[in-house]
Amino acid sequence: MSKTSQPIPSFQHSNIPSLAEISTGDAAVPRLELMEWSQRYGVVAGITTRPLSLGLWSDEPVGQVIGRWRAFRAAFGARFPVTVLAHQVHGTDVRWHEALPDGWLILDGVDGHATNERGMLLTVTVADCIPVYLTVPQKGAIALIHAGWRGTADGILEQCVELLKWRGFAKASDIVMHCGVGICGKCYEVGSEVAVRFGLSGTVQLDLRAILTQQAKALGIGEVTVSPWCSAEERDRFYSHRASRGRDGRMVAYLGRALG
Template structure:
């Protein structure tokens, strides 16, 4: 379990180790949507949740968009982001190349978890989450701590011209030409950082793990393996 020095609340980014799943899901696969035996996945989930005291959970049916929900009880929502100010409620998102983003605003007592693929970034999932946190809870973006977990890096994220065009239109020119004609390398984490700072997050309150899922064997990578597992990013306010 990896953690950010910025977040003073229970949280973590899982790796692919510490579970019971066999190859190619070895070992801590947390994705029930994979071809792994559900019994293995449930045991892996049990192990992760035990680290947080087996709390109630809020999860997502992720759709690679930018819908963010403010929630105060356990359940599952369709979208790619969750916010809460309820102590003891664990928020989770699932990833395997897309970026997990965890948020904490310590003054108002708000936390968030976001799943950010290229579509979500273009649509502004992080700025939307910050705006909702401010409107719903009074959270000041300047007080929000943003922690970005492992995702596919600009070194390896090859995309086509349609993706580049979308990022150009969004004012996010964080790409470079690839050696393959008509292809590009997209730095999704740089785009996330730019959006965070533009939305009012202080530079000192932004942290990124800086690990590429495609090249780092500690992590599952859908692009690298296709038939592979899923990781979680989780966060909660400590129970009162």
């Protein structure tokens, strides 16, 4: 599918440059990818779409979900012998990964991953929460985090940037960041107990990608773009925890540098 045949994306924010993920892949593993990132930075960055549900910690039969993960992994083939995933807890733990043996690494209680190894596909599962992709083109370091309201309020982005500085020898200004497919502010009304965490009061429409962009600027990140897609509005393409009242599956966001 070409870019022009897609429906008009709904997320609009006047101050943040938009960068759209484009349809790619095949029927077995449908997905959207940041083609511009692969051309400019040599990384593979994207997200799977319906009907491929990849929520491992769901009520679905495990065998079926694992079968879909195998198809996902096969779609990237020999370019990515290592796949990293975790049971996420809306926390702020971001792990740095050194070289790993071929196969799967499955962690517990981790909401972000970073590495400068090639051949390692970092993944997070999402359905409204924002997958945040970071790359440091000069250093070859990459990171992918899962940012819902809790992780965003608790500073997972800052944790990730610190890790890229420490282990990836990056300067904040060298980091390029993209806030991927997730729920937009218009669709994400939250109560005062959440609003207060962001210095707001009462019931508000929380725009997580705008907040993450603000945080990125405060941390000194050089360049930030935002996906135009809203997971809660494009229900035929994305899963949405909010719009499905918790019944939907999960998409997998992924980021990696293929083996040379």
